[in-house]
Amino acid sequence: MTKGQAESSKADLWSAGPLLITQSVPPGLIRRINSSDVFVTYLGVLAEDKFEVGVRWPGSHSFYRPVAADLHDPLLFLESVREAGVLIAHAGYEIPRACKFLTRDKRFHVADPEGLRTNGSDPVDVTLVVTARDIQRRARSFAGMLFDAECYRDGVLIGSAAYRWSCVSAPGYARLRGQYRDAVPAAPADSSPVPHDLVGRCAPIDVMLAETAARSTWLLRVDPEHDVIYDHPMDHVPGNAIIEAGRQAALLVSNQPNAIPVGGELDFHHYIEFDQPCTVTAVPMSGTSTVRLAFDQGGVRMVDGTLNLYTP
Structure with missing residues (x-):
């Protein structure tokens, strides 16, 4: 299939080939252990550096559950893009599974929140069209790239996302992490988590923030017993926990527990470690539905960005 053929019609996206992964994706191929957290269903090639990824959003999930007004969680969309990226890296570019991925930044936009509408308790199938850009190489190996993703539901564009990442070998990652390479998460030391209903969550374990005396500032808290956040061993606070904590802080400062993030930009400057408060x-931001976020640890800005909220 040529690039022109691939782009000639959106309908062609659902009959393209060849397929690299079909029917089911092994959890280990996307850095997961539990099959219930695997949302990607197949991988196909549309053109050079352009891929099609099938995604199934479950009718219910322990963490990425539907939110207000029977809409799928937009962060489920973001997680689907992350899984698609890891899948493409391994199966599409043959990056060894022993390599480690470092996220540099994430961007996303929901074109129409109605595109997130649930189908009762039944799953919803969507398709991601992912294009790899700005491909970086180190000798004969891939060092990183930018993934642009468009999300289609029944042939209609409902959202887009992009994230830039780099990868290093296992020995290189060990050198990069130094004293933290064997770090393990500890139980939250705080005794004052934010009430879960104020951040749109159904379970206390999903609360990622604890109260502080400072206005509009909270402590990051991630329970190591959370079997979605810590589905596999991690030596730092993972990105999905950071994004969820940012969402919760945006809901709190806006006093809108039923709002959903329909767009945002996040830059990841440093790993957030387990051994000190963050x-x-x-x-x-005045006159807008946008909230500016900052994650600080030890006097250093670790992550910052914005989220745009929408209230159904």
Whole structure:
């Protein structure tokens, strides 16, 4: 299939080939252990550096459950893009599974929140069209790239996302992490988690913030017993926990527990470690539905960015 053929019609995206992965994706191929957390269903090639990824959003999930007004969680969309990226890296570019991925930044936009509408308790199938850009190489190996993703439901574009990442070998990662390469998460030391209903969550274990005396500032808290966040061993706070904590801080500062994030930009500057407190600060941007976020640890800005909220 040529690039022109691939782009000639959106309908062609659902009959393209060849397929690299079909029917079911092994959890280990996307850095997961539990099959219930695997949302990607197949991988196909549309053109050079352009892929099609099938995704199934479950009618219910322990963490990425539907949110207000029977809409799928937009962070489920983001997690689907992450899984698609890992799948493409391994199966599409043959990056060894022993390599480690470092996320540099994430961007996403939901074109129409109605595109996230659930189908009762039945799953919803969507398709991601992912294009790899700005491909970086180190000798004969891939060092990183930018993934642009478009999400289609029944042939209609409902959202887009992009994230830039780099990868290093296992020995290189061990050198990079130094004293933290064997770090393990500890139970939250705080005794004042934010009430789960104020951040749109159904279970206390999903609360990622604890109260502080400072206005619009909370402590990051991630329970190591959370079997979705810590589905596999991690030596730092993972990105999905950071994004969820940012969402919760945005809901709190906006006093909108039923709002959903329909767009955002996050830059990851440093790993957030387990051995010292990390604060999360949220500031509404005047006259907009956008909230600015900052994650600080030891006086250093670790992550920052914005989230755009929408209330159904």
